[in-house]
Amino acid sequence: MADNSIASHLQYWTYVVDESNPFMQIHLDTMVVTLFVATLMVGFSLWLKGKIVAGAPVGAQNGAESLVGFINDTVNDNFPVKNPLIAPLALTIFVFIFLVNTLDVLPAYLLGNVAHLFGIHHFRPVPTNDLNLPAAMGVSVFLLVLYYEFKLKPVHFCKELLMEPFTSLVPGFLKPVVMPINLILKLVEEVAKPLSLSFRLFGNMFAGEVIFLLIASLLLGGGPIAVGAGFFVGLGWSFFHLFIGLLQAFIFMILTVVYLSIAHQPVEH
Amino acid sequence: MSIDLTFIGQIVVFLTMVVLLKKHLYVPLNEAMESRTKKIAEGLAAADAGNKAREAAEKEVEAQLIAARNKAQEIVASAEKRAAEVAESATNKARDDASKIVEAAKEEVAAEAVRARDALRSEVASIAMLAAEKVLGAEIDAKRHAALVEGVIRDGFVK
Numbered sequence: 001m002a003d004n005s006i007a008s009h010l011q012y013w014t015y016v017v018d019e020s021n022p023f024m025q026i027h028l029d030t031m032v033v034t035l036f037v038a039t040l041m042v043g044f045s046l047w048l049k050g051k052i053v054a055g056a057p058v059g060a061q062n063g064a065e066s067l068v069g070f071i072n073d074t075v076n077d078n079f080p081v082k083n084p085l086i087a088p089l090a091l092t093i094f095v096f097i098f099l100v101n102t103l104d105v106l107p108a109y110l111l112g113n114v115a116h117l118f119g120i121h122h123f124r125p126v127p128t129n130d131l132n133l134p135a136a137m138g139v140s141v142f143l144l145v146l147y148y149e150f151k152l153k154p155v156h157f158c159k160e161l162l163m164e165p166f167t168s169l170v171p172g173f174l175k176p177v178v179m180p181i182n183l184i185l186k187l188v189e190e191v192a193k194p195l196s197l198s199f200r201l202f203g204n205m206f207a208g209e210v211i212f213l214l215i216a217s218l219l220l221g222g223g224p225i226a227v228g229a230g231f232f233v234g235l236g237w238s239f240f241h242l243f244i245g246l247l248q249a250f251i252f253m254i255l256t257v258v259y260l261s262i263a264h265q266p267v268e269h
Numbered sequence: 270m271s272i273d274l275t276f277i278g279q280i281v282v283f284l285t286m287v288v289l290l291k292k293h294l295y296v297p298l299n300e301a302m303e304s305r306t307k308k309i310a311e312g313l314a315a316a317d318a319g320n321k322a323r324e325a326a327e328k329e330v331e332a333q334l335i336a337a338r339n340k341a342q343e344i345v346a347s348a349e350k351r352a353a354e355v356a357e358s359a360t361n362k363a364r365d366d367a368s369k370i371v372e373a374a375k376e377e378v379a380a381e382a383v384r385a386r387d388a389l390r391s392e393v394a395s396i397a398m399l400a401a402e403k404v405l406g407a408e409i410d411a412k413r414h415a416a417l418v419e420g421v422i423r424d425g426f427v428k
Contacts, residue, residue, distance in 0.1 A: 022273065030275050038282055041294075045290055054300075054301045054308065064294065064298055065302055068302065085291070088290055091295055095290075132278075132279050137279070
């Protein structure tokens with residue numbers, strides 16, 4: 001049985017491929033939960049797909065349609081051009097992050113203890129607490145942004161990388177000199193997008209989990225008063241964290257749409 | 270809290286999920302929603318067209334009613350005129366007939382009167398003859414005095 005210190009609850013169920021290289025390991029808990037949620041979502045879509053009607057919608061189709069309508073509105077508000085990939089991407093991001101975040105309101109030790117029954121010492125139930133998931137999504141979005149920048153306006157984008165923001169502010173002979181400075185600034189600006197995207201989600205969810213663990217350790221450590229207080233504090237934090245999960249899912253989604261729409265903005269002359 | 274192979278795995282899972290959800294959830298749902306939007310728009314347009322057609326039909330009906338009413342009035346008027354004409358001609362004919370009958374009757378009466386007068390005249394002549402015969406006690410030559418008596422009677426009747 002693992003000890004109950006908070007640090008031990010922040011360890012992953014890890015499969016190490018290569019001891020010498022810290023990159024060559026895989027967090028099985030993150031992968032398992034992610035695959036589980038992904039399977040649920042795809043399974044739900046396959047189930048719903050068979051009973052979609054064009055007439056009056058009922059039951060699950062109502063919910064799914066209002067969600068799709070909401071995403072469509074958000075995307076159409078932001079996008080100057082039509083791109084059939086954006087809305088499904090935003091939908092996936094929103095629903096997936098929200099579902100995964102919602103896992104966090106399960107009692108903090110529950111899934112870990114279930115995992116202990118199967119002889120697994122460390123189990124982190126919420127994949128968004130693992131930087132790998134937010135980073136993967138942020139980088140995917142970033143790569144998509146770069147892809148569209150290069151596909152839709154390659155010349156303009158490269159020019160922007162080299163010329164913005166200083167070139168127009170300095171006299172002619174200095175223009176080549178400021179080019180590398182421009183490039184560095186612009187690269188920082190671009191790289192900040194996936195970084196802020198993933199760290200925002202990761203930080204929020206990780207902090208939420210740590211607070212759950214702190215509340216739990218208070219609750220288990222003190223007398224009856226601490227237990228009572230811990231129960232109510234934990235309940236309140238659960239609601240708040242649920243809201244944060246929804247909010248973070250929405251923020252991730254809307255920022256993705258905004259970044260991609262910037263990439264789609266037609267060139268101004 | 271380190272980037273490792275999970276990162277690659279998550280990218281694969283994420284992109285696969287985007288593709289699968291697009292194919293199985295977003296596209297079919299969107300198609301259903303769009304076709305419903307289209308259907309509703311068509312239904313509304315059809316309702317509008319129906320309303321317009323009904324309004325046109327109502328106008329048509331009203332126009333036809335007015336036309337029919339006018340026509341009926343025309344027919345009634347011409348019938349009345351015709352009836353008046355018929356009545357007038359009948360009246361005229363009846364008046365003519367009546368005057369003819371009256372005329373004929375008058376003629377008849379006149380003829381009858383003439384006849385009666387003639388009969389009376391001859392009667393009176395013979396009676397006068399008889400009376401005179403009696404009064405005079407003498408025979409009167411009827412043939413000789415007939416002209417005289419007849420002249421008296423005629424003058425007396427004419428008077």
